[in-house]
Amino acid sequence: MPRGGTRPGAGRPKGSSKGVPKKQGREQIALARAKGLTPLEYMLSVMNNEAEDPARRDRMAQAAAPYVHAKLAPKAADTDDKRIGEQKTAEAEWNDLLN
Numbered sequence: 001m002p003r004g005g006t007r008p009g010a011g012r013p014k015g016s017s018k019g020v021p022k023k024q025g026r027e028q029i030a031l032a033r034a035k036g037l038t039p040l041e042y043m044l045s046v047m048n049n050e051a052e053d054p055a056r057r058d059r060m061a062q063a064a065a066p067y068v069h070a071k072l073a074p075k076a077a078d079t080d081d082k083r084i085g086e087q088k089t090a091e092a093e094w095n096d097l098l099n
Contacts, residue, residue, distance in 0.1 A: 040067050
């Protein structure tokens with residue numbers, strides 16, 4: 001039994017290059033380049049075009065959102081301290097009620 005080396009039929013089939021967009025995508029990219037739009041401008045123009053399919057407009061909005069809106073930073077750890085303080089206050093209230 002052979003070991004190692006190349007095997008016939010192994011690997012990605014010819015012509016299915018991962019980096020080459022499909023025909024529709026190539027046409028859209030060519031159109032955007034002809035208009036001189038940046039990718040973000042293109043996404044926003046599709047998103048704002050009411051004649052487009054709503055599903056496509058939604059996808060463009062999702063794709064453009066990270067470039068337009070800043071991501072919220074996580075809250076500081078002091079929220080945990082605040083919650084612990086609230087628990088202590090609640091425990092003190094119960095103790096007052098029970099006594």
